[in-house]
Amino acid sequence: MEGLPVIQRQSAPDRLNGDDRQLTYTPGYRAPVLTFMKQRTAEIHAAFFAPHLKKGCRLLDAGCGPGSITLGLARQVAPGQVIGIDIDIEESQFAIAREQAQQESLPVEFQKASIYALPFASASFDAVFSHAVFQHLADPVLALIELNRVLKPGGIIGIRAADSGGILLDADSDGPTEGLAAYFANRANDGVDPNVGSWVGCCEPPDLRFSKLPHRTR
Numbered sequence: 001m002e003g004l005p006v007i008q009r010q011s012a013p014d015r016l017n018g019d020d021r022q023l024t025y026t027p028g029y030r031a032p033v034l035t036f037m038k039q040r041t042a043e044i045h046a047a048f049f050a051p052h053l054k055k056g057c058r059l060l061d062a063g064c065g066p067g068s069i070t071l072g073l074a075r076q077v078a079p080g081q082v083i084g085i086d087i088d089i090e091e092s093q094f095a096i097a098r099e100q101a102q103q104e105s106l107p108v109e110f111q112k113a114s115i116y117a118l119p120f121a122s123a124s125f126d127a128v129f130s131h132a133v134f135q136h137l138a139d140p141v142l143a144l145i146e147l148n149r150v151l152k153p154g155g156i157i158g159i160r161a162a163d164s165g166g167i168l169l170d171a172d173s174d175g176p177t178e179g180l181a182a183y184f185a186n187r188a189n190d191g192v193d194p195n196v197g198s199w200v201g202c203c204e205p206p207d208l209r210f211s212k213l214p215h216r217t218r
């Protein structure tokens with residue numbers, strides 16, 4: 001399809017080429033950002049993925065942030081092992097989720113790692129999930145290849161990513177429009193695509209087949 005990235009039959013390490021990709025996360029990890037993310041739940045934000053999960057499956061949540069969705073997924077697949085990874089640049093995100101997991105005796109681990117170079121063996125997860133991460137990645141295709149690497153044959157990947165191209169603003173002042181323009185300028189400066197959700201489901205690394213699933217957004 002015209003305009004879509006061409007997927008090369010390369011492994012992530014080949015593409016990484018010494019890892020020159022910047023690991024940045026512009027929104028940061030200040031309290032309001034984390035409070036906003038912690039309100040997310042697997043029931044709502046991973047609703048499209050739940051029907052595909054089986055009890056006991058081993059699941060990776062890539063870019064798990066403060067882990068509220070990760071914990072919900074762990075409840076769904078228990079006693080299956082769940083691992084949440086995140087670059088967690090400020091080392092501040094995992095503490096509360098770890099404590100909660102311990103209280104509930106959930107088999108969840110949180111590790112600091114990059115989605116571009118996962119510290120896991122190939123074909124080691126039954127299910128791989130990533131929520132609201134791809135719009136922050138400079139190389140979403142590389143991330144997809146790496147997620148696919150750790151997926152077992154017959155496993156499933158669930159990605160929910162932003163497509164900001166559909167935002168319509170009707171405001172009494174110029175403020176919101178200017179704010180949105182500043183946001184897009186900032187995204188462009190970071191070299192990330194706020195519309196990645198519009199195409200990431202169409203690019204197919206070898207052996208991966210994507211379907212767009214209907215899901216109400218919130």
Ligand SMILES: C[S@@+](CC[C@H](N)C(=O)[O-])C[C@H]1O[C@@H](n2cnc3c(N)ncnc32)[C@H](O)[C@@H]1O
Pocket residue numbers: 023024025037038040062063064065066067068069085086087088089113114115116130131132133136137
């Ligand atoms: C908007 S938050 C989403 C967090 C969580 N998935 C959720 O929906 O609540 C995006 C997360 O992606 C993480 N992230 C960004 N780049 C990453 C990378 N290269 N590898 C792993 N995580 C990354 C950030 O640290 C941040 O925690």
